Amino acid sequence: MTDLSHAAPSCPIAVSDITHWDLETDVVVVGFGAAGASTAIEAARGGAKVMLFEAASASGGTSALSGGEMYLGGSGGTPIQNAAGFKDATEDLYQYLMMTGGPNPDAAKARLYAEGSLDHFQWLLAQGIEYKNSYIAERCIEPSTDDCLIWSGSEEAWPFASGAKPAPRGHSPKYLGMGGGKYVMEQLAKQAVAAGTEVHYNARAVALIADHHQHVKGLAVKIDGKVLAVRAHRGVVLCAGGFIMNREMVKRHAPLMLRSQYPIGSIDDGSGIRLGMSVGGATVNMHEGFVTIPWYPPGSLVKGIFINNQGQRFINEDCYHGRVSHHAIQQAGDRIWLLQDNATYAVSEMHTLARMEIGAAGDSWEEIERELGLPHNSLVSTVSVYNEYAANGTDPLFHKAAKWLKPLNEPPFVAIDCRIDHAFYASFTLGGLDTLPTGEVRNEDGQIIPGLFAAGRTACGLPRSGAGYSSGLSLADASFFGRQAGIKLAHTPL
């Protein structure tokens, strides 16, 4: 028997060292989150024999920790968007994805997704995921009810609103309370199994098995303390999440994310990405991450302004909470405050989670400025410029939309403390393997690595910029592009 006991993700095992295949299949899927489940469903339904290896003892992965929202639209809109009065043109969804994709958006993925998103909604329904036909117009992070449609991004905010007609696109499943990701994953996992996927739990991928041209032939998996060699006749699909829990990788690739002390993940140790890199898989945007302090609702808080350690504003506060937070962690210094007056102030519904506390209160902005220890006229002039223009419904510095503009001139005033080293800034990584829309992994020269696929946060997909993230984008990307990989593999000849 081959000795594979020293195998590690960053170095592939030579197929010439394999004397015996313990298991054989067409398709190997690594990880049972949304990407892995969706890959398995399509590959198995397409006639391929599929084995799925999950390191945990149950399905779900990090997808199950989410709110279960999917970012969906285009093609005129989903029935739920339409019922709420929104048409959603494919081109508007495409432009929004391109604008929020940062300086290096993936046009091919954005195009395919914009055109296929409505169909994907129908597919999700067909998997047994239910959606209530309802719409929440107010700002929220995710519904605490079983309602569906929410504004889950920066669609109405500058600069996005001017480049793409806004529509709410966050579709939350019919699940009472927060955390609907668990419900979504139960349905997808059930379908994967029903389609014929052979699932192995407590099975950790330890290394790819490749030939001497770096064509991937299989996977070494550790089960019950033994490393088994699994032959994948068609391909291995890496759906093992991101790397936010691997602090060494975060330090090497996304050091700014070290500022967030609340990584969100299940395993997310970067093993999927490391497996891909071991055979020359290229990466994209390894420095990028989603980071957020969930500072609203209620929406009235959006009428306040964020300031940094210099008393300066830094973003239009009507953006999605993650976009605001992305800019907050880019600021020099750890101190961030949210300024409110008597008319706009409310206790954030998220304040216990977010750890947002009153940092200063006073009857004048001069008093707040002094209390925060800021230089004379720093905070005061920031508020003064803001108020002068807000009175006329404009924000020439940061372009907050008129509906959120109101001079902060009704005492008492407060500064809510959102210090980065104290408040709750959650994070996960957005960088990953460079894939085609089919999930095929490329090397740094742009060549496809035969037999290797990736989806979900192991790949760099639609959610690729902390500044442009929208809730529901990661789960939508994982399930949609997981499906593309499954479909591709179902049609790959032996």
Next chain:
Amino acid sequence: MTDLSHAAPSCPIAVSDITHWDLETDVVVVGFGAAGASTAIEAARGGAKVMLFEAASASGGTSALSGGEMYLGGSGGTPIQNAAGFKDATEDLYQYLMMTGGPNPDAAKARLYAEGSLDHFQWLLAQGIEYKNSYIAERCIEPSTDDCLIWSGSEEAWPFASGAKPAPRGHSPKYLGMGGGKYVMEQLAKQAVAAGTEVHYNARAVALIADHHQHVKGLAVKIDGKVLAVRAHRGVVLCAGGFIMNREMVKRHAPLMLRSQYPIGSIDDGSGIRLGMSVGGATVNMHEGFVTIPWYPPGSLVKGIFINNQGQRFINEDCYHGRVSHHAIQQAGDRIWLLQDNATYAVSEMHTLARMEIGAAGDSWEEIERELGLPHNSLVSTVSVYNEYAANGTDPLFHKAAKWLKPLNEPPFVAIDCRIDHAFYASFTLGGLDTLPTGEVRNEDGQIIPGLFAAGRTACGLPRSGAGYSSGLSLADASFFGRQAGIKLAHTPL
């Protein structure tokens, strides 16, 4: 004969496919810049047989495009530092390197370099590089004379001055005019040849040759249209520069650098990094780059203030030009201005290169604000807060040192246009392969890849953060850690 015509950097050639070695040596060095030359010198002098392959038709690489400055000090200071009145403790150099290394400095390299930098100066002298015993106290980018010692970083600026006793450490060679890198490289190249290095020009590395455990055995090189297999009994050292000229790689890894329209490089197509990644080499900080608009001298310009598109300051202007520029390209919007009054204004000595032009002039800051189209009281309040504190010799917002503080209150006033999409912002990349101080390349699990080394900008070394870059750091790192790789390989048994 083996057919290697389809080889590409991102996929290694299997040693089992090699039927014949065209060339055999102990050490293969890829690239004839400062890192490659220094590696070759030490390896050859240590008794190893060294072959060096350079894609261009002459030595020099991107090192030859530089000013030739080396960032040197510690151990009490170089003789030139001492003659200028500066002691420079090893610990101060170490702390400075750690503080300027960004959120993820490399403590092992900083320590080794701080302790060995003075010896390295002596070594450079021994290679025939001459330094005039002279010091320029005034701010400059690099001497236009043949003078030596300059302030080439942010040593005296906040926050560095408080963590490490400042000393000037930029050592420019005795070469009349700018561009001393060519002179430095001539000496190093001469020594490499004299030490017995067999140099092949017009020889492009096309792929690593590795065994089925990804141990590097040699290199495939294209010379005169033919791909030759070169056996490296001890190791291959990748010294092929960064990737600023490979715009696809810049887009994937360092998209912010796309804002700079003036990449500085010779070849710098990322081929060295791609070769390393092909066998699982890990990378570090691939998003980082050096970017600069060389906006001074004269030093009086440092008494002005930079503002962004919102009329806000964003940095203490007494930092090194590259640190100021790094923060400039992080700002939202393309518009950056440098504000001066009648007392501080001077035509920048670099203005032709830097493309800095007068954007607005007026007798009051209100007039400048209007002329620039900035919101009422935005620029004016920024200047007002600055002036109020500058009058007392303090800068509580950004901590510019007292010697550069003067209220900007003597009309006429000007705003010098430093727009990112118009002015000269030069750039090169700082991310690269993850190496030990010996140059050994690690994979993403931290394991050493046998037979593979890297130095210079193909590795991620001391210069690893655009915010912390100092002139002379890249050349010092390339030559010093190139030497370490050469020494290691000279002592590696066959």
